[in-house]
Amino acid sequence: MTAVTLGPEGTYSHRAAQAIADADAIDFRQSVTSIVDAVATGEYDRGVIPIENSIEGSVTESLDALAEYDVAVVREIVTPIKHALLAQGPGFETIASHSQALAQCRSYLEREYPDATLEAVASTAQGVEFAREDPTIAGIGHPANADNATELEVLAEDIQDQDSNATRFFAVAPAEDRSKGGGKTTLVVYPNANYPGLLLELLEPFADRDINLTRVESRPSGRRLGDYVFHVDIEAGLYEARTNEAIAELEELAEKGWVRRLGSYDLEHVVE
Ligand SMILES: O=C(O)C(=O)C[C@]1(C(=O)O)C=C[C@@H](O)C=C1
Known part of the structure; x- marks a missing residue:
């Protein structure tokens, strides 16, 4: 089974997608809408998209894509979201991450980095990639993004505003895979x-x-x-x-x- 989710490698969506597809059968897109589109047209068997976060609420782009495209929802996946601050060192000026992640860490960022510029990018892993290339940028994402990356330090862990932070994802499939079974x-x-x-x-x-x-x-x-x-x-x-x-x-x-x-x-x- 081939699946598509929000990239690059290392996003929370990528982690959730591994619940339904083998790691080597997962491709990436830059937006939720393009994932749903790729599933609706039959290019992929499954797509994994974020729906709702316990702190920040709905991922509105996902809801709108579900209303627009004819696809099926075949699984719900819930994962804890534990954010880390990743950078080459403490000398950064900009913090780049997905808008949902920036919002989930709002109190921490206001308290610890009131002067930093916050930049919303396509995904958490995209922000981490920018941090890897540029010492003036820090990213917020899963701490495993720093594994095997000698140029990145984990400056802080568990920076989300609530410990119970969790996101709900849907696995979407072509319309003909719609099922009547499930709770x-x-x-x-x-x-x-x-x-x-x-x-x-x-x-x-x-x-x-x-x-x-x-x-x-x-x-x-x-x-x-x-x-x-x-x-x-x-x-x-x-x-x-x-x-x-x-x-x-x-x-x-x-x-x-x-x-x-x-x-x-x-x-x-x-x-x-
Ligand atoms: O950027 C990512 O890592 C994503 O998978 C997207 C996303 C989201 O849209 O909510 C997924 C989980 C977290 O809530 C933060 C970001």
């Missing part, structure tokens, strides 16, 4: 409507059947201000009658828009 299901709903109680009505079919929601996110539809697409994760599989009944009701409520079943899947924790 969770992801749906994307575009009601194309706006009236008092709409969101309450959309969620009631699940409450009525005792189906627990584990995530509800709204994203702008991009069509007009105040018009939303909802991302809903439920603790039930598409193999269950109650799930299909709830979705049938949801489809009636969203008759002017659409409901997409991204598939059912199981959760995997990656410890390191």
Whole structure:
């Protein structure tokens, strides 16, 4: 199986991807959208993208790509995120990392490096690569990025603002690999409507059947201000009658828009 994820080598996405693919069968792209695109077109069997972080919340580019492309979600992977500060030495002026990582270390950076320039780059490993090439740049990423790299020092470890920092990833697959088996299901709903109680009505079919929601996110539809697409994760599989009944009701409520079943899947924790 070939997989594609956010590169270069050494990103957290890369670490998560190793839960579903052999290390030598993983390729890299520079953005989440290009990963989802490469899976939707069948270029890869699987893609691994970050969805949500326990400190910083949704990875909005991923949600928007899931709403735009016809792909399946086939696995959820949760990993702890332990950030280190990596540089050639203490004389750096700029700290480069993924915007999510910079945000997850906000308090540490304000306290320890209030004068440093923060630069958002495509991924944590990309920032570390810049630090490897330039002594005025430090990167934030997994400490293993410094292994076998004589030019890089780990200046500080565990710099994230909460010890419990963790990120949830989805393994995405071509639409035909969509599965009904698994304890969770992801749906994307575009009601194309706006009236008092709409969101309450959309969620009631699940409450009525005792189906627990584990995530509800709204994203702008991009069509007009105040018009939303909802991302809903439920603790039930598409193999269950109650799930299909709830979705049938949801489809009636969203008759002017659409409901997409991204598939059912199981959760995997990656410890390191
Ligand atoms: O830059 C990386 O290492 C990534 O895999 C991306 C990403 C993210 O988008 O949230 C993944 C996990 C961490 O939360 C920080 C960054």
